[in-house]
Each structure stands twice: as structure tokens, then as C-alpha cells.
Amino acid sequence: MYTVYVLNSSSFNKIYIGYTSDIAQRMKSYNELSTKGWTVKFRPWELVYTETFEEKAGAMARERSLKTAKGREFIWLMIKKEK
Numbered sequence: 001m002y003t004v005y006v007l008n009s010s011s012f013n014k015i016y017i018g019y020t021s022d023i024a025q026r027m028k029s030y031n032e033l034s035t036k037g038w039t040v041k042f043r044p045w046e047l048v049y050t051e052t053f054e055e056k057a058g059a060m061a062r063e064r065s066l067k068t069a070k071g072r073e074f075i076w077l078m079i080k081k082e083k
Contacts, residue, residue, distance in 0.1 A: 002059035006049035006066065006075050009042040015075055016045065017066045019059040023050065048079055 003023045007016040007030065016039060020026040030045045039045065053059040065071050 002053045002056050004051045004053065004059050004062045004066065005047060007039075007045040008048045008079055009045055011044070012042040014042045015048075015072070015079070016042075017063060017071075017075070019053075019056075019063045023047070048082070049075065 002019055002021055004019045005017070005023060005026070007018075008014070009016075016030075018026070027045070027047060030039050031043055034040050051059075051062060053062065066075065
């Protein structure tokens with residue numbers, strides 16, 4: 001099982017899109033464990049969207065689609081509706 005996820009750093013107005021087979025561990029890594037990298041600069045991260053897939057290929061394809069201009073527009077509209 002793979003999860004495509006979207007993180008939001010409302011403090012810095014940033015989003016991050018990825019996929020993983022262990023979302024709980026990935027969130028812990030982003031918000032606590034990591035000491036370097038792009039995501040460390042924009043903590044804290046909030047999980048705002050997820051989709052699950054049986055196959056890795058499906059998760060990778062969905063991640064790519066969310067990283068397009070239309071995908072990012074969908075994400076930002078969703079985040080604005082939550083506020």
C-alpha cells in the first residue's frame with residue numbers, strides 16, 4: 001500500500017507533494033527527525049491530503065499529476081477552502 005500525500009507549511013505558505021509506504025514515519029521524519037534538506041526549513045508540516053494506491057506505479061503517476069500546474073491549482077484551492 002502506497003500513500004500519495006500533500007503537506008502544507010502554513011507559516012511559510014509552502015506545499016510539498018510526495019508518496020510513501022509509511023506515512024506515519026514520513027511525517028515524523030519531516031517534523032522531527034530530519035536535520036537537513038528543503039523540508040526542514042519550513043517546519044511544521046501539516047498533512048492536508050492523501051490518496052492510497054495498491055501499486056507503487058499508481059502512486060508515482062498520481063504524484064506526478066499533482067506536481068503539474070493543474071495539480072498544484074487543485075491543492076491550493078483545497079487548502080484555501082479549509083481555512
